[in-house]
Amino acid sequence: MDRHDGFREFVLARQQALMRTAYLLTGDAHLAEDLLQSVLVKIAGQWGKLSRDGNPEAYTRKALVNQYISWRRRPSPELPSADVPERGVTSDDAALDRIVLRQALGKLGPKQRAVIVLRFWEDLTEAQTADALGCSVGNVKSQTHHALARLRAIAPELAHLLHDPELAEVIR
Known part of the structure; x- marks a missing residue:
């Protein structure tokens, strides 16, 4: 049994919901993709333990939030537009x-x-x-x-x- 068994299925089944969470956190589709990808890379390394011992979706959601907060602490040269359409x-x-x-x-x-x-x-x-x-x-x-x-x-x-x-x- 591979330590990554079930990871691909988990990602395929929950990718849209996790991407939606990442997008709502970042407000940017590209940043959301980067956020989700970086978290899934970390999750993949721990998948064997997560799939046996815990709730992988809750853990992944928590990792998304933590990574997002960590990213927000770093200064960013990008500033969102404050202009609202008429x-x-x-x-x-x-x-x-x-x-x-x-x-x-x-x-x-x-x-x-x-x-x-x-x-x-x-x-x-x-x-x-x-x-x-x-x-x-x-x-x-x-x-x-x-x-x-x-x-x-x-x-x-x-x-x-x-x-x-x-x-x-x-x-x-």
Whole structure:
């Protein structure tokens, strides 16, 4: 039995969900691909132990968040654009909401962004989010509260979304 048995199947089965998480964390498709690839390389080296002893998807998600936070600590020459398209550019308000929300997410700190992504897009419970981030449930609650308050301040035009329990539907 090869120590990588099941790794290919895991990646094929969960690649889209993991890529979505990586994209929501980074806000950039190319960075998301780089993030996911670097994490999968690390996971492959530990696959034998992970497949026997743990929950590989939860471990991979946690590794994505940790790697993303680590990347955000390094100074980056790339700066996201702060320009929001004019309302007349598109008639689809949902598409505009997605653009504005993604830009607002980019202005959050890495931990706050990770909490929002895991809680609202990945639909994890507070306990699962705490486990993925390696912190307490109270910390998740606090980070979520502060992140939502910051989103309301950054993008007041999204207030109708930030009170909606189906926030995740906005960018799917």
